Amino acid sequence: MKIKKYFFLPLLALFVSCTNWLDVTPKDIVDEEDLLESHLGYRNALNGVYKQMGETGMYGKELTWGFIDVLANPYYLGSGYIGRYHSYYKVANYQYTDTDVKSYIENIWTLAYNSIANCNNIIGTIEKADSSMFPLGNVEKNLIMGEAYGLRALLHFDMLRLFAPAPIVDDNSLYIPYFEKFPSYGENNLTVTEVLNRVTADLIKAKDLVASYDTLSNENFYRLTLDGGAFDVARANGLPEDVFYAYRRYRMNYPAITSLLARVYNYAGKHDEAFACANEVMELRDEYERMLFIFSTRENALTDRKMKQDLIFALSSPKLYENYLSYATDHGSATGDARFVLRDWNAAFDDPADYRKDVLTTPLSSSSSYYMPARNIQIASEENDLCPIIRYSELYYIVAEYYASKGNWREAVNQLDNVREGRNCTKGRLTNVNDYESFRTELLKEVKREYITEGQLFFYHKKLNVKCTNTMTTEDFVLPLPDSENIN
Template structure:
């Protein structure tokens, strides 16, 4: 990062873009390490857990508390947001790059766009302005600053350029777009993702203990589910075992097969919903969850809404929607941890043990 201060002297916009993305990635990575190797705010014991590397050529940094790490993460993200904003939000050409057909597809489907420099293309695979905002929403939600989490999440939800940058996928596209990538704010790419996933799909040659089998009861589904497209369209079965079809071959189009979802639009609804419920805006909070469910084909939500009677049942309902909507994306664990919900038949330890080589100093 420090070398950029003397680079790109003739193009401050490009310099700030790269610098901002670097700050954002540093924060993103440290935040995920914090969520894995330290307790949640609800269980915080004020001990030190992980270091934060923000000095050049550093080989050692002291372990910090949860609050200290969160402050450093927020500082980096706020700095990143200001640096990247000028590129992504100020002129029509760059703003259009955040639309799905450019952000994710790179103009391939429309065949109307061929970027002069691929470095500026595919903003969905980079820490774009809204990816930084969405990460801030995550961080504020984790730290208990629900008002700030709500503000960041709503800026993503309300983002528009003629139409929403990020919009819920229509049912007509479900079969050919299992990633629902019009909803993805930030993604990574893995070219061998489908092949790597195949070895975990239940089959005659795979042992059940090594496969990704879904516990329908735990998530809140039954075999007779017919309304929820997340069940009827995005799961597959083998010998009565259900597994996610999200990372299998796409039907009718290869676009998106390499995509690893990192932040999805529905997560912003979940974050906003928590703030609303815990600030006595119950109907608005539930409506946020209903909006997600409606866009998954669930038209009758009366039994769902009546099941939410207090904060505990709200958290249970919210987690159930997280499990269904972010299935296979690695985020449900962090919601269990945030709410300190026991989701196993045995007691759950949410803090991963620190690797031995991190304790050599």
């Protein structure tokens, strides 16, 4: 008989205050026995989950521009000797039984479920906590609890997207567990539908909980920033000066949770529900009736390659620039890691005005090839840790899929064009979309241009059931569970 085992790491990382990231926790060091017995402990615990999610093994690399992006096959890794010894060569060829690839998979799984366990520890204790211990009372208690629910949902959803088939080809088998309590040493695997239902329930709960802060007043929307300017404005308007309440785009804020809910509904094929969530975020305005999220202009992108104005949710990954640089430049190594060169990058663009090509990528000298995008190398070095997770453009793609599900190809194309226009393209160039297959082709082209290095291309291919390469099999869309999940 095989018994599943789940060993969760202790909350080691949660006792260190943030010094160079968002500084969302106080300078005080909280003793372990007091960790979840004061508002400082809960803040540090929540901050620890965000910090772990930004690590190299998670969204700081492998779940964005590393392992998961390589699976989508956007990079040419080299040929012959160099190609065979590239650290991601076996990943790119879906060699999931190889020892090196197994190590990637094991690490991703372990870190994700460790973060889930830490979320559950927060949820399980804060629900019974006295709200009077928090400076903003029940509003802050709900904010922390809502973010923990949102993170738990995000992590389970991405494990589902990796380790189970997409709903479009679901066979109703059991795939991954959903953990909702701490401690827990074993949960039964669930079907794709069962996991999606639990993810949805967590996000709905999270949305309601954070709404008490994020939508308390229009002034709080100043908090939805990735820099300090809006924080100063909010502070001048009489909002709490504690930085814990600021920099909300680095946290599971109300628009982020709603956008993630739209992503989940879209993945599940529930296009009406996805449309409603996406439209809610797209309609958000501040007190001056300005749109809360807008597309970065070409001029902004020249100095802000991560296009902060587009971001709804991001993480901080302190080692991002250090890890990224060697893949984005030609350092001439014949063994080990080699650069990422974008595959068929010239052909990917149908409009010469599209700034995503020349602003966010670097041409190789004396060739028509391009290095992987410069998007993770900011001009402002203090922003090199910024790791995009949810981008405004995704909402337009979700709405486009909604119209495509209704057979309204004109409006579906119009939504794709809205993004393209935001990237400096000439609107109206897409004229060949008149059925689902042609729409799907254009959507995948758009996603490749928009989300290179951000880990979404593989999931779009999987959701739409379009293989990433000619040699890929449909089985390659589903990662095998780590060996540690089964013992005799």
